[in-house]
Every structure is written in structure tokens, then in C-alpha cells.
Amino acid sequence: MTCSPPGLTMSDRPALFAKMRSEPGLCRVEPFGAYAAARYEDAAAILKDPRCFSSEALAVTAEPAWLGPNPVAQSMLSMDPPRHTPLRALVTRAFGPAGMARLEAQVRKVSEALAEAAVRQGEVELVDAFTFVLPRDIIGAMLGLDPSTFSEFKRWSTNMGLISSARTPEQYEAVRATVREMKDYLSEVIQARRRQPGEDMVSDLLQAEVEGQKLTDEQFLSFLFLLLPAGMETTTQLLGNSVLMLARHPEQLERMRADKTHIPRFIEEVLRYEPPTQLSFRLAVQDVELSGTKVPAGSLVLGLVGSANRDERVFEQPERFLPGRDKATQHLSFGYGVHFCLGAQLARLEARLGLEALVSRISGLRLRSPEVQWLSGFTIHGPEALPVELIPARS
Numbered sequence: 001m002t003c004s005p006p007g008l009t010m011s012d013r014p015a016l017f018a019k020m021r022s023e024p025g026l027c028r029v030e031p032f033g034a035y036a037a038a039r040y041e042d043a044a045a046i047l048k049d050p051r052c053f054s055s056e057a058l059a060v061t062a063e064p065a066w067l068g069p070n071p072v073a074q075s076m077l078s079m080d081p082p083r084h085t086p087l088r089a090l091v092t093r094a095f096g097p098a099g100m101a102r103l104e105a106q107v108r109k110v111s112e113a114l115a116e117a118a119v120r121q122g123e124v125e126l127v128d129a130f131t132f133v134l135p136r137d138i139i140g141a142m143l144g145l146d147p148s149t150f151s152e153f154k155r156w157s158t159n160m161g162l163i164s165s166a167r168t169p170e171q172y173e174a175v176r177a178t179v180r181e182m183k184d185y186l187s188e189v190i191q192a193r194r195r196q197p198g199e200d201m202v203s204d205l206l207q208a209e210v211e212g213q214k215l216t217d218e219q220f221l222s223f224l225f226l227l228l229p230a231g232m233e234t235t236t237q238l239l240g241n242s243v244l245m246l247a248r249h250p251e252q253l254e255r256m257r258a259d260k261t262h263i264p265r266f267i268e269e270v271l272r273y274e275p276p277t278q279l280s281f282r283l284a285v286q287d288v289e290l291s292g293t294k295v296p297a298g299s300l301v302l303g304l305v306g307s308a309n310r311d312e313r314v315f316e317q318p319e320r321f322l323p324g325r326d327k328a329t330q331h332l333s334f335g336y337g338v339h340f341c342l343g344a345q346l347a348r349l350e351a352r353l354g355l356e357a358l359v360s361r362i363s364g365l366r367l368r369s370p371e372v373q374w375l376s377g378f379t380i381h382g383p384e385a386l387p388v389e390l391i392p393a394r395s
């Protein structure tokens, strides 16, 4: 089966994905001539089998000919076991339950200050005022970065997200400039922490060892290149998609205001229904057959998370938004297998405390435009801007 690109307009996506799922096997898609797995079982099979489907695909997609070397291409996200294993072990500790417990008070403080200011404004653009700033300030604090430098992060994050969809000379140059600027900035951060360690994740990781090995500066730069946009971009979309679902389902706002233990259920369903990352790339290492489709070695393969999460074979009434549904956490939005998102607990923590701060202060939320302006790329999924009216709750 051959299909058009995986939905450049958001409104077409559910129907296109449903059509792709209607037949067994993988589907050829442009622009990469890739083999796309639209059914849950196939997408999960691809993500969990690095021996057949290599994450080195990221090295191909992150370094198009017009860009040249990009440290993300050498990050853990683009490595397979056994190379991936010690790196993952080294950085995992910082993201575990103890690390999250340490961060909780700070996430709450930032969430409350941002929500307070946004509600005071009433009519507000929430991406700039809330959904981007919250994850930006938290990842900045985790890495011990200077807040006066944060103003560049939005542009960097947007431009890094353009790599697979950039088409114009201006976009190419914007991405090239961003890679240069981030390299200079993050190399300086590493050097500064080597000279004078602080109480932050960069300093901790510079000291950490696995099997007697420390991270080299090059490995460290690649990790920070991955972490800085990963920590901001996807969580921004989770918060943004949550705000959209709140506007569409006012009864959910009521429910969360009455019972904040409902918030994690709501977040999990936003993750399933509108996943911030719509697909993951892999490279077929050898000729392989999956659900009847022969995939030649060297082919680009896509796990279509946006489609798998709505697979009727796994989720009942998948096109309905039903927080608290059965199999609520079985979505593939944080990946599956060895690359399962390192920041999943952090993203859930930020979304929970961010929404708690917002919903406790409002009795209603209206979109100021009925048309949602979605981000233009096809991998990262969320609203580009969120002009809303927030109706304060009576205290």
C-alpha cells in the first residue's frame, strides 16, 4: 500500500492513519520512501527490536547533506546496544524517582508563578506565557544554566525541530546557525563546570562513572544537544495539547477542579490522543519481513505513534477522548524498549503540576480563535500559538 505523507494537515491525520491501519503490513510513505508501521503491534515491534531496526536512522535524518555534522546524530538516541547501554546507565540516575522528588518543589513554584501571571492577564498567548516557559525554566535549572541566556532557547528549539522539514535556503541557514550557536554555548557550559563544579546535573554527570568510564567532552556535548530541545519541545506540546483538550472538554476542567487526582488520568489520555512525538525513525539493518511486508536492508522505517495510539485492536473507541480509559498507559508516546523516554517522569511531573496550578485558578478557558495553528513539521505535534481567554475562578 502506498500513502501520501503522514498528514501534513492535522485534520487529515486521523482519517489517513485509519486508512493505513485498515490493511495489514507496512505502508510506503513519502517524502522518504519510508516503510511506515501504522498498527500498534507493528510500531511496537519496530521500536523494541534494535537488532533489525537500528536507531542509527537518526544519524541519517539529523545530518542531511545541507547541514553537516550535528552532535545529536552522535547522541545516545541514535545508538543501538551495546554502545547505547553504558551511556544510558550513566545518565539514568539523574532522572530517577529521587531526582524527580528533589525537583518537585521547584516545578510547583515555577508553575504557580506562571499560572498566576497568566490568569492575571486574562487574554494571553499561553505558549509564550506558560507551555514553553515552564519546561524551559526547569531544564535550565536542572542543567544549572544562566537564566539570562534562556531567551535564545525558543528559537534554538524551533530550529532544531525543523531539520527534517526544512525546505528553503532561509530555513537551512537558520538551522546551521542554531547548531553553531548551541555548540559554542554548550561547550562553554561544559568547560565552565569542569573549572568550577556546581550543584547541577552537568556537574554531577561530569563526575559520574560507569565501568570506570567517564563521559568524554564529545559524548557530553551530544547528550546536552539532545537533552536541551528534548526537555523543552515535547513537554511544551504535551502542555499545549492539554490546554486544547481542556478547551474542547470543559467538563474535564470541572472534574479536575473538583478532584486533582483526575489530572494524571487526563494527562495520560492527552499523551495517547495527541502524542507530542508522532513517529520514531529506524533503519532496517537487514532484509526483514514484518506482517507480510518485505523491508529491504537500508530502508528507513517509521513507527507511527500517532496512529498506533488510535489502533482499534488495542484501545476501545480510540477516536474518543476518554481520560481514565482501560489500558490508559499503553500508548507509545514515550517510545518502547531500550530508548524509552528518559524524561517521561519529568514530563509527567511538569504536566501534572502545571495543570494543577492552572486549573485551580480558572473556572473556564476559551480559545480566541476556532482554528488551531498547528506546528508545521510532521514529527513534533502541538499548537504553534495558544491565544486564550482565562476566566478566573472566584476565590
Ligand code: HEM
Binding pocket: 047, 055, 076, 077, 078, 088, 139, 226, 227, 230, 231, 232, 234, 235, 238, 275, 276, 277, 280, 281, 332, 333, 334, 335, 336, 338, 339, 340, 341, 342, 343, 344, 346, 347
Ligand atoms: C511529553 C514529553 C516527552 C515526550 C512525548 C517524549 C518522547 C520521547 C520518545 C518517543 C523517545 C524515544 C524515541 C525513540 O525511540 O526513537 C524519547 C527519548 C528520550 N527522551 Fe523524551 N519525551 C518527552 C520529554 C522528555 C524530557 C522532559 C526529557 C529530558 C529532560 C527527555 C529526554 C529524552 C532522552 C534523553 C531520550 C533518549 C533516551 C535513549 O536514547 O535511551 N524527554 N522521548
